[in-house]
Amino acid sequence: MAAAESYSARHLSVLEGLEAVRKRPGMYIGSTDSRGLMHCLWEIIDNSVDEALAGFGSRIEITLHPDGSVEVVDDGRGIPVDVEPKTGLTGVEVVMTKLHAGGKFGGGSYAAAGGLHGVGASVVNALSARMDVQVTRGGKVHQMSFRRGEPGEFRDGKDGPSPDAPFSPFEQSSELKIVGKAKRGVSGTRIRYWSDAQIFLKTAQFSYAELADRARQTAFLVPGLQIVVRDRRGVQRDEEGQPLPEVEEVFHYEGGISEFADYLAIDPPLTDTWRLQGAGTFTETVPVLNDKGHMVSTDVEREVVVDIALRWGTGYETRVKTFVNIIATPKGGTHLNGFEQGLLKTVRKQAEAQARRLKMGKDKLEKDDVLAGLTAVVTVRLAEPQFEGQTKEVLGTSAVRQIVSRTVEQELTALLTSSKRQLKQQSSVLLEKVVAEMKSRIAARTHKENQRRKTALESSSLPAKLRDCRSTDVESSELFIVEGDSAMGTAIPARNSDFQALFPIRGKILNVQKASVGDMLANAECAAIIQVMGAGSGRSFDLSAARYGKVVIMTDADVDGAHIRTLLLTLFFRYMRPLIGAGRVFAAVPPLHRVEVIRGRGKPNEYVYTYSDAELTALLKKLERSGTRYKEPIQRYKGLGEMDADQLAETTMDPSLRTLRRVTMTDAEDAERVFELLMGSEVAPRKDFIVTGAAGLDADRIDA
CATH class of the missing domain: 3.40.50.670 (Rossmann fold)
Known part of the structure; x- marks a missing residue:
């Protein structure tokens, strides 16, 4: 029996968890279209980002190759290559083949991580036709390859690595090959994988724009981290529409989320970009595995680090982006609730203290008044955050609300009550804007209520210029x-x-x-x-x-x-x-033009409308080729008023004949x-x- 066809107990132990991933990929990556494909890439990138967050890496390179593969390279510590005693496997194989195994479960490697290291990598491995993992560590370069989650060897031809190359799975024991030497102190991980066509839809493809946006966002959130994004697929085009062989962008920001807030804002600033920072602790009861292998409820003290950048502008739109351990939470959660609660309480208190100068009367500020023109980036870091649902879009850890609210109150109050001339001036302008927004809101509400009081039969309820319809x-x-x-x-x-x-x-x-x-x-x-x-x-x-x-x-x-x-x-x-x-x-x-086509032989002339100069030129050429005459000069409409009612109805208003954009x-x-x-x-x-x-x-x- 050929090695590739045999099925040993070793195969069973490797694939028992990953087989479930291949049967129900939607449970792990959401879908098997482009969204799921991008989700897999985020899992690999997030592992490299977590190394940088922990202070062990400063550069990540992401490359989209023409053969459909993607490569992620970092200069972190590299996945452990020594043998893990419980399984007898190397760290590389454990991380890449075992669900719920990785550096984030023990709590010793990462204080606050983006995802669950190991879960993501093993899921991506299971859904890949091929994955090559190269680890530089301890002066050596180690390598291992996998096919659909199973470790083994590919016999590549002279055209380079391919998922279609002949594959031999390891039989009795795996081998983490040493394929080269590295300079002292150099470490990192290189992962290249080809997504499995058996799993993903034919239409699924990597989005360079989405990748660049995520890389930019991450570079803002991790100051000093350099992220290089390359697209070698030849799908990007220049201004003249010609394909570009390679597109490369480098994202690197030392200013962190202050630069992020400035980047997000589109209106002129009313205040400087202020930074609100603080921390707090809370006690959480979590199940912990004891020495006997039993789960025991234990009280654990958690620390929450809050970092917020915010600025008000002259506009009226609100842009607030929230993150937990650099994971975007687009639907908010307890950290956003705490931010808004602290913001409203602080600004309301300062405005009420100056109510006479601001001519507020007895009206009270509401949340929307304070948020008008605000651009903010709210980030919190804590170990093992609780999210509502698998998608991590909403933070659920309840204690975070009070810690964020308290930080905003303390830090923002200090800024708004500062005796420094510049801050004093900005505080005054900000309070005036917020109160003006409150007055506009009350005026708009009054206007709407007055309209609702009137009935449709009253002639005064609608402008006299309106020619209403009967329906x-x-x-x-x-x-x-x-x-x-x-x-x-x-x-x-x-x-x-x-x-x-x-x-x-x-x-x-x-x-x-x-x-x-x-x-x-x-x-x-x-x-x-x-x-x-x-x-x-x-x-x-x-x-x-x-x-x-x-x-x-x-x-x-x-x-x-x-x-x-x-x-x-x-x-x-x-x-x-x-x-x-x-x-x-x-x-x-x-239409722009009306061409009167002469039909002759007693037939009535026909009118043809064109909607652009190019369309008119094409029509005239067609008429000349066919020998059809038309009347000169051609009518060009400068305005709607030049049309007869029949022409306007036929071209612009009749639902059966018109074109609407x-x-x-x-x-x-x-x-x-x-x-x-x-x-x-x-x-x-x-x-x-x-x-x-x-x-x-x-x-x-x-x-x-």
Whole structure:
């Protein structure tokens, strides 16, 4: 019987745990698509990061190879290579083949670790067609290979390592080969693996953008750690669309989470980036294995180290990212609750002490008032954190709340009451902003309550300019926001008044990216649009109360029209964002040209609409090739008002004939960065954007 076909007790002992991983991979990595593939990579990277956190490494290199493999190299201590007495296996084999075995269970190697070292590595090994592990330690380079979790040897050809190479599993005992020598003091681990095509979907692939984002985030959280990310797959492209043979980025930040907060913030600063640091202890009862092998409940004292970077800006959005032992907790948990609790208590106390100067009256600050314009990174470190669920998205350790809250209170109070001139000035400006936000919130609430008191039958409840529809069915109704009175005059006979409502605006509305909530509500056009929608604005916006199922922005097909559309979208994005998230905001696509095609022989002429210059050129060439004549000059629409009602209905308003462009928001953060660039108060980045893009601008598009 061939060695590869035999099945000894040794194979059974190695694979008994890993076989369960291969049968139900979703239990361990969530899914078998790209998300699961990336999860496996995080498990390997996190092991290297934990070495750096413990102070034993300063550089990690991650490389995506063209053959689908990925390689992670660090300069940590290296996985232990000596024989573990209980199993009789080397440390490398224990870590790579045994579930729940690794350096984080004993408590001696890592005080606070990101994951459970060993669980991740062995799971990734089980789901890999091949894994090569190389450990540099004690002046020697050790190597061991695995196929689907089973240790053995690959006989590679001259083309280099491949998961398809002939494989021979170890029979009686494993061998951790020594394949080279290393300089004294040099240590580290190199892991390269090929994901198993039997497990993962064909469409699963590594995302370089996601990898770079995670590497950047980790480099911020571990000051001094250098992370190099390379993509050699040739899938990235340059500005001209040509494939790049290799892309490399290096992430290295000495400033830590203070730099992270500055990186996350997109608005001009109102305060400096402040650092709040502290620590506390609590007692936790945990089951511990005694000398007789029994689990005994034992009281253990835990230390929680709190490190927070925060700054307020002139904007109104809130960005708070939370981490536990560098694990991102996107859904928060007790550390976020403690942070918000301490923040509100401290700022409320300082504002009440200066209530007369700030003209607060009897109103009280709420959490949203304090969080407006805040960018913060909240990190806590503790041994064996308790998470709610396997995904580690929510921290559940209850004692952390009070420790974080106390740290925020002590540190922030010291900053806000400081006698230093600069801090005193920033504290004063911050309290004024928070109180202004409170007043705007109260004004918005009052405005909404007044609207709700009025019935739909009262003529005063809606602006006189609105031409409402007869239908009361929200799903089928449409609101067209029309640019100018001339377009409105054409749109009235072009619409179907059963379900299409019209609301005209005069030119360019207020740029709400720069304006405060109070200024926005005081602006007649903005207030009227919010009034017509009937669902409130900002944090109090209620999507279920919206009066129309679709909002269609209908502006001219010129530069001014594009500007007006951008201003309207900024209003919807800032104050009625759920409408965009639900896919209920659209942009009309009016035609640019009308070509009258001569059919002859008594047939009526045919009208063809085109929506761009390129489309017009292609149409004319097609007509000339076929010998079809058309009337000159070709009509070019400068505005919606130039169309007849029939033409506007046929091209832009009739649901059976029109084209609408849905405004989507797949990534709110990216969209927000674009809005801030185009519409924000920072001029320099917008100038750079204009200068860079000026070369590619078609001068004929400028309406001058």
